Amino acid sequence: MGNVIKSLKDIGSFMKLPGANLFVTKTEDLFNWASKSSLWPLSFGLACCAIEMMATFSSRFDLDRMGMITRASPRQADLMIVAGTVTVKMGERIKTLYDQMTGPKWVIAAGSCAISGDHYRHIYSVVPGVDWIIPVDVYVPGCPPTPEAFIDGIMELQNIISKGKTNPTFNVSQEALHKESCNSAPLVEPKVKKQKILFQDNFINIEDIYEVSKKLKTEGYDFLNFITATDFDNNLVLTYMFTNYNTNHTSEVNVRLNPDKKISSISDIYIGAEWQEREVFDMFGIKFTNHPRLERILMPEDWVGYPLLKDYKMEQPSLPYRPSREEYESWKTKL
Amino acid sequence: MENKVIEQDYGDLALNMGPQHPSTHGVFRLKLHLEGERIKKVESYLGYLHRGVEKLSEKLDYDMIPPVLERDDYLSPTSNSLGFINTIESMCNIEIPQRASYLRILIAELQRISSHLVALGTYGLDLGGALGGGASLFLYCFREREKILDVLESITGTRFHTNMNQVGGVRYDLNKISTKKTHELISYLEPKLNQYFDVISNDEIFIKRTRGIGIISKDLVSQFGGSGPVARGSGINYDLRKNNAYECYNDFSFEIPIGKNGDAYDRTIVRMKETLESLKIIKQILDKIPDGPLSSRKPLKSAKLLKPPKGSHYKSVESPRGELGFFIVSDGTSMPYRMKIRAPSFSNLSIVEKLLPGTFIADAVVILGSLDPVFGDVDR
Numbered sequence A: 001m002g003n004v005i006k007s008l009k010d011i012g013s014f015m016k017l018p019g020a021n022l023f024v025t026k027t028e029d030l031f032n033w034a035s036k037s038s039l040w041p042l043s044f045g046l047a048c049c050a051i052e053m054m055a056t057f058s059s060r061f062d063l064d065r066m067g068m069i070t071r072a073s074p075r076q077a078d079l080m081i082v083a084g085t086v087t088v089k090m091g092e093r094i095k096t097l098y099d100q101m102t103g104p105k106w107v108i109a110a111g112s113c114a115i116s117g118d119h120y121r122h123i124y125s126v127v128p129g130v131d132w133i134i135p136v137d138v139y140v141p142g143c144p145p146t147p148e149a150f151i152d153g154i155m156e157l158q159n160i161i162s163k164g165k166t167n168p169t170f171n172v173s174q175e176a177l178h179k180e181s182c183n184s185a186p187l188v189e190p191k192v193k194k195q196k197i198l199f200q201d202n203f204i205n206i207e208d209i210y211e212v213s214k215k216l217k218t219e220g221y222d223f224l225n226f227i228t229a230t231d232f233d234n235n236l237v238l239t240y241m242f243t244n245y246n247t248n249h250t251s252e253v254n255v256r257l258n259p260d261k262k263i264s265s266i267s268d269i270y271i272g273a274e275w276q277e278r279e280v281f282d283m284f285g286i287k288f289t290n291h292p293r294l295e296r297i298l299m300p301e302d303w304v305g306y307p308l309l310k311d312y313k314m315e316q317p318s319l320p321y322r323p324s325r326e327e328y329e330s331w332k333t334k335l
Numbered sequence B: 001m002e003n004k005v006i007e008q009d010y011g012d013l014a015l016n017m018g019p020q021h022p023s024t025h026g027v028f029r030l031k032l033h034l035e036g037e038r039i040k041k042v043e044s045y046l047g048y049l050h051r052g053v054e055k056l057s058e059k060l061d062y063d064m065i066p067p068v069l070e071r072d073d074y075l076s077p078t079s080n081s082l083g084f085i086n087t088i089e090s091m092c093n094i095e096i097p098q099r100a101s102y103l104r105i106l107i108a109e110l111q112r113i114s115s116h117l118v119a120l121g122t123y124g125l126d127l128g129g130a131l132g133g134g135a136s137l138f139l140y141c142f143r144e145r146e147k148i149l150d151v152l153e154s155i156t157g158t159r160f161h162t163n164m165n166q167v168g169g170v171r172y173d174l175n176k177i178s179t180k181k182t183h184e185l186i187s188y189l190e191p192k193l194n195q196y197f198d199v200i201s202n203d204e205i206f207i208k209r210t211r212g213i214g215i216i217s218k219d220l221v222s223q224f225g226g227s228g229p230v231a232r233g234s235g236i237n238y239d240l241r242k243n244n245a246y247e248c249y250n251d252f253s254f255e256i257p258i259g260k261n262g263d264a265y266d267r268t269i270v271r272m273k274e275t276l277e278s279l280k281i282i283k284q285i286l287d288k289i290p291d292g293p294l295s296s297r298k299p300l301k302s303a304k305l306l307k308p309p310k311g312s313h314y315k316s317v318e319s320p321r322g323e324l325g326f327f328i329v330s331d332g333t334s335m336p337y338r339m340k341i342r343a344p345s346f347s348n349l350s351i352v353e354k355l356l357p358g359t360f361i362a363d364a365v366v367i368l369g370s371l372d373p374v375f376g377d378v379d380r
């Protein structure tokens, strides 16, 4: 009670009247005082920073003492802590969640990724800072920010609220918001040096892949480590890796693809191949025939182009949330 | 995209779970087709944390990659850089000093414990009712984890993205204070971990909630390429620390806990027993650690750029989630031509589509939590 009275004294004054006490303040100040002392953040995390955020909420640092309780529903929350890397695919969801929160609401961008995209900022799928999507009130730097930094950021937000002034930063230019999203043609890297095939061992014919993996399976190679591809000059090369649990022996199988990029799927021999093949399709555009659900797995469904091909440019913009390099640079010089 | 969610193709009701749902352990979206309380069909959507690490690494020198990789599987950062560095070292035939190898494993095992503690703590939240409100398990686990992070901070200066490993050795050494702190940590953790193990394995609610739930047979797990505690919970004796000993794991005696039934209970117990084994390894490291240099290369700023010979190479290590491997294609320059990360969570998670149909919706979170996926690792 003592603390409450002390903090109330900051926003108004107590008067002693015969028989009763009177507290005089502005309603605005009182509401600000109330909302800063019971911030309810939306509980969701994106990446590594979220782990540090969880640590801040738990035993040692204990954010409950600042009146913070996480809420699972955006409609009950008034603070969004964006902790982690924001991707284009997640960006839409963050916007939706933010729109679902009732006002007044605040946003903390925690960690270099949420602030600027960190070392991923030029990657095709990453939004270089959450302020391209929603307005941000407080930035907490660090990769990841320590719990102390988190607490500092929250106290900074409380300061801002008690002053009743919010002036959040919002980067996305208004024209960008109205541009058509995503479906722009992929940028092509001007000159890429594609190499000739760099390894020669364990190549088999493209028609044999199904039979070979069936044979490997019967020989005790139960475990499919991975399937991946490499983009060489003239050829895409698929690499399969199998392991025998009992003998610890691994067996590598390589296949040279034809220009039609088609190969038969092995997902009915190794069920795990289903996701692996989807990933290869997503990243390289290789079509697996007889695959039960050949869709994009990591990128949004309407994405154009195959990111891991050598001539796909890393800095592919994707409007409205991922600006082009020029837009990004011009914003940076404005700072 | 969102309007598709309410389409009911199978069952009475289609329910969207995630990508911001707290029980999906990260950004993962499940579309559950329900019939009453039972799940009929599951479609999963991932990629909400796809950060293009594989593309990025094609533009970075080999020595610049480990810090980026540490952000990948963020519950056990060192095992990422360890796997990558092991691959590079065997491509370039670099030997590392014994002391460096011991230090690498010290950090890796400390993080294995902290990773399993997070898995257990968040699992408590998923289960809700167990242990008198799951939040208490969460708070206990995070309390012990903080102690481990303190030790990591005193050794490396950071709490979990340690940047400890570099090609040729390690960056930081143990000193008097951090050795003392590590000793204290062991004597603190041992009774605590044993206590949690006792509580968990005898807790009636916990057993009711996890026994016989999400059974993965031996055959199924290998078909999906499952590894780590998920495979060992199903009785597959496969741990790269023993089966394909890298670094100096052969110097230590420890056991690989194996489960029997392959249910959620077994997977959790395997993880708990593993933390105790890791403690054993850490004790032996502190007893046996030899003196010597920290790195066999010059300091990074004056060292020559690494240029592995042309060709491809695959090597893997055992991360807390399973087999974490790196397939690197080198064209003889200082940057990889192609790098594929074999992520354990990706393969382990792919089991959900088979596992969930037929179970109750309340068990979905139990099963998902017992697989312990980390989405930085799944989506890369």
Ligand code: SF4
Pocket: A047, A048, A049, A050, A083, A084, A085, A110, A111, A112, A113, A114, A118, A142, A143, A144, A145, B071
């Ligand atoms: S800022 Fe660093 S710790 Fe945080 S999400 Fe990004 S990479 Fe991870």
